[in-house]
Amino acid sequence: MSEDAAGTRSRVLVVGATGRLGGSLARASLAAGHPTVALVRPHHLARPDSPSQRPLVAAGATLVEGSLEDYQSLLKAVRQVDVVICAVPTKQALEQKPLIRAIKEAGCVKRFIPAEFGADPTKVQIGDMAYDFYEKKIEIRHLIETEGIPHTYICCNFFMRYLLPSLVQPGLNAPPRDEMKIFGEGNTKGVFVKEGDVAQFTICTLDDPRTLNQTLYLRPPGNICSMNELADLWEMKINKSLKRVYITEEQLLKEILDAPFPLKMDLVFIYSAFVKGDHTYFEIDLLSEGTQLYPHVKYTTVGEYLDTLV
Numbered sequence: 001m002s003e004d005a006a007g008t009r010s011r012v013l014v015v016g017a018t019g020r021l022g023g024s025l026a027r028a029s030l031a032a033g034h035p036t037v038a039l040v041r042p043h044h045l046a047r048p049d050s051p052s053q054r055p056l057v058a059a060g061a062t063l064v065e066g067s068l069e070d071y072q073s074l075l076k077a078v079r080q081v082d083v084v085i086c087a088v089p090t091k092q093a094l095e096q097k098p099l100i101r102a103i104k105e106a107g108c109v110k111r112f113i114p115a116e117f118g119a120d121p122t123k124v125q126i127g128d129m130a131y132d133f134y135e136k137k138i139e140i141r142h143l144i145e146t147e148g149i150p151h152t153y154i155c156c157n158f159f160m161r162y163l164l165p166s167l168v169q170p171g172l173n174a175p176p177r178d179e180m181k182i183f184g185e186g187n188t189k190g191v192f193v194k195e196g197d198v199a200q201f202t203i204c205t206l207d208d209p210r211t212l213n214q215t216l217y218l219r220p221p222g223n224i225c226s227m228n229e230l231a232d233l234w235e236m237k238i239n240k241s242l243k244r245v246y247i248t249e250e251q252l253l254k255e256i257l258d259a260p261f262p263l264k265m266d267l268v269f270i271y272s273a274f275v276k277g278d279h280t281y282f283e284i285d286l287l288s289e290g291t292q293l294y295p296h297v298k299y300t301t302v303g304e305y306l307d308t309l310v
């Protein structure tokens with residue numbers, strides 16, 4: 001569904017469109033026929049042919065100058081659209097506050113999709129191990145709900161570009177060929193979704209009343225894997241058995257304590273997904289899962305992704 005009740009496609013503003021996910025969101029929005037505006041910071045506009053802007057322009061996006069620090073630029077951009085999607089990094093999550101204020105003041109936005117795009121921050125069970133990573137997202141959710149802003153939260157779990165290129169082996173930049181670390185007992189399942197697919201599912205929600213003020217979860221069949229299953233799959237692809245080295249929960253917690261940044265955060269996210277089961281331990285309504293709601297979206301499976309690494 002990408003049309004509203006009147007049969008017109010909503011106009012979309014993407015904040016963060018020069019970024020990796022934001023670029024995919026803007027292109028998916030345009031491909032689905034939504035007139036799409038990209039808020040671009042002034043330093044980009046001086047370089048119209050830059051690699052982050054050229055694909056946006058080629059796809060038909062309208063570029064407008066602005067930033068989260070410039071309230072008037074936000075208000076002006078928000079006034080041109082029906083939907084706002086924000087894709088700034090999580091460390092900047094609280095910088096979305098002026099954007100929320102602009103959405104409230106403009107009064108024309110039918111849907112806001114804040115920068116989340118990870119595990120459900122209200123479900124993770126790792127206490128304060130993630131250094132306010134999830135608390136910031138929860139604070140933004142509270143503000144959105146207190147202000148009565150129509151919204152959809154996208155909980156896609158891991159992007160494939162994060163951790164999967166090494167088969168969840170922090171420090172490696174390709175999958176292992178001889179020995180693989182398995183964190184925990186190896187049977188707890190995490191979820192991986194390709195960024196372009198996250199973008200497509202996100203765009204499907206924009207005019208869909210079923211996702212209004214709801215969370216969209218992504219748990220695509222074929223993309224929900226334990227570490228043992230990832231190892232099995234990879235062994236099949238390379239036609240070779242790997243030595244599996246099991247890292248107990250206790251050992252992993254010690255590694256987290258001793259690790260420098262950013263390795264520490266990788267280990268925390270691995271602990272969250274593959275030991276605590278934060279992507280999958282809770283039941284979700286079928287009508288809140290992307291592949292159930294939008295079966296027409298063709299997505300990349302983990303197996304297909306691993307084929308590209310053989």
Ligand SMILES: NC(=O)c1ccc[n+]([C@@H]2O[C@H](COP(=O)([O-])OP(=O)(O)OC[C@H]3O[C@@H](n4cnc5c(N)ncnc54)[C@H](OP(=O)(O)O)[C@@H]3O)[C@@H](O)[C@H]2O)c1
Nearest residue numbers: 016018019020021041067068088115116118157158159162
């Ligand atoms: N689930 C996962 O595995 C996973 C992994 C990575 C990211 N994510 C999520 O994906 C989302 C986007 O992350 P990303 O890695 O795609 O980000 P990214 O590539 O770093 O892009 C960030 C974008 O935000 C823009 N931006 C930064 N500060 C801004 C400001 N003050 N005003 C306006 N725009 C500003 C940047 O503009 P400039 O080009 O001007 O800098 C850029 O377009 C986040 O919600 C993050 O949590 C999820």
